[in-house]
Amino acid sequence: MKFGTKAIHAGVAPDPSTGAIMTPIFQTSTYVQKSPGDHQGFEYSRTHNPTRTALQQNLAALENGKHGLCFSSGLGAIDAIIKLLQPGDEVISTNDLYGGSYRIFTKVFERYGIKFHFVSMDDPATIETYINERTRLIWAETPTNPMMNIIDIAGIGAVAKKHKVMFAVDNTFATPFLQNPLDMGADIVMHSVTKYLGGHSDVVMGAIIVNDDQLAEQLAFIQNACGATPGPQDCFLVLRGIKTLHIRMERHCQNGKTIAAFLKNHPKVEKVYWPGFEDHPNHEIAKSQMRDFGGMISFTLKGNDMKDAIKVLENLKLFALAESLGGVESLSGHPASMTHASIPKEEREKVGLVDSLIRLSVGIEDADDLKEDLRNALNMI
Template sequence: MTDDNTHYKVATKMIHAGVEPDAETGAIMTPIYQTSTFKQQSPGVTKGYDYSRAGNPTRAALEKALATIENGNYGLAFSSGVAATDAVIKLLSPGDEVIAATDMYGGTYRLFAQLFAKFGIVFHYVDMKDAENIRPLLNAKTKLIWTETPTNPLINITDIEAVSKLAKSVGAWLCVDNTFASPYLQNPLNFGADIVLHSATKYLGGHSDVVLGALVVNDKDLFDQLYFIQKSSGAIPGPQDCFLILRGIKTLHVRMDRHCENGEKIAHFLRNHPKVAVVHWCGFEDHPAYAIAKKQMRKFGGMLSFELKNGSIEEVDRVVTSTKIITLAESLGGVESLINHPARMTHASIPREERIKNGLNDSLMRLSVGIEDADDLIEDLKQALG
């Protein structure tokens, strides 16, 4: 459950969520309970913990924090974002149908199309830039609607409130991957989502040194089902990893402010560069969903993607290997800036014809803008673009 500090303002919640001074020592930071098992007073009688797969005090503190910062009632931590996704799909049964956004993280698509589709779960993919595109696919077998907003890597925006109403019309759950926004910029539960997912590896950790996933829900029955899956499947994070995410959450608000500030500067720089054809960033006032982004998000984030006028693979390779500060690497959300080529990296598992049909061209590059000095980042991009 959440702490009593849920009513605090965002910055205060980030620092204090889930964390209480240790009762025995007064330690300000949550101890790392590096143990697999716990002494029982008699068979089945415990002090709240029996085995760390089922629960660990460090993980419990993180799960409280996750719930608090997402304005939810219950949090669950997993060994990765993909493990959290796996747990959500395990809520379903053969024959159930999922409506998913066409623009999504490649690892999510791989899990849906290459693993769970084999077990009789039916996946429909639809452009969710217009929520009404979902309506024709709704039926009695629809159990889950899955979306990201902003999306990876095209920074498209889904109207969470509109999609939530559609989900509720057939009794389906809505799961929103909130990784790109983070809980500081957006809280999908406030707009009717049933499940919020994070790759906590990204902005929540913030330092590219831990892999972890998270789910947050409000409904007790849904939490109980997900906790059963978490305990039974065992894809849980260790206490050291939980500690690192707890530490990352404490500075999320100050980091995100700088990510957003730098992201805005970089987006405008790239848009005005003569070699750049298009920049995808939801903070432009002429972005098709700017009004929805402004309604749902506090700021517009540090994630963007762009394409060159000369969109050859050779030119893409020249740019992504020429940056000096910005590193060519997968992942995102760390304090350091990263660039990648989705077609051959994060989204390589999506068939090329599907990628192109959905707007993810071979020339697209994705940029996770870090918190370095923005002028240095601009100079780095200038020299890389030539």
């Protein structure tokens, strides 16, 4: 089944009681049992809910995986993954990652004796120097947030397999439309479903997809025992959003290419970070593991003045200044003071996240209107 067909049909079926083509919202906390223990798979909605089950099956199919699990947020999904570990275990993470991921790693789980190494993952071979007998997990984003670095999934997958270490990929920026990490050696794929999968800025959710039965069982236990599960209304909204994922992503990619080229040629822009450029680091890796280059772009201004960046952001009209990304509407942000403020300044700047960096989530509006919005805002500095 091709991706567009899977987005609409995988994991879902007409409701057997009514024939409804859309998965119903099973707004219930519990389920009547004919006899104690005779619950036909559903007993309590923290454990299972038919609307959530349909979404989990759909997400697993989109990632070419066997098991899908949904959580109340992307961080809820990350929380469940790290709870697979024990005190004394170590994690190797990319040093360019979402600020919320950095925060939960360093401010929450380090307190419980889990050690995190934040390293460059430009070359998979360098990761081996950090692996020891306590290493249990390699954590990667690709493209990374917000520097758009590309990490060789197959290369790191080979290193992880060699050393018998779990390998997890945050696939939020790319979505399963652009790449499928499980096919390239990842053990776990994580998504902030809030972003492109939902696609309409109206839901907060996370997801994990795996192939290994035992790993799925462990994660399902954590999902149920810790309770960070989404409600059926949110699951319905994401199922609805996913039906147009492939169409939306095509437009995000088209617009992203147009906006990246516009910014690269603008006299007030210092540097544009977008993996579709031939001179982007690891561009060839991006070409080999992605089907297109996405709608996420970061750029810096000449002079690197935070005041200039703020002025640009305050004067954008179509690019709304807001947290998050991946919706149909274009968004703009200032990572140093917004999404990545929890990362110390010296650590941010090591990876190029300077004070003038602006991150764009390019929506599906008309590209000419988006260019004009950026042109007008840039003219204000």
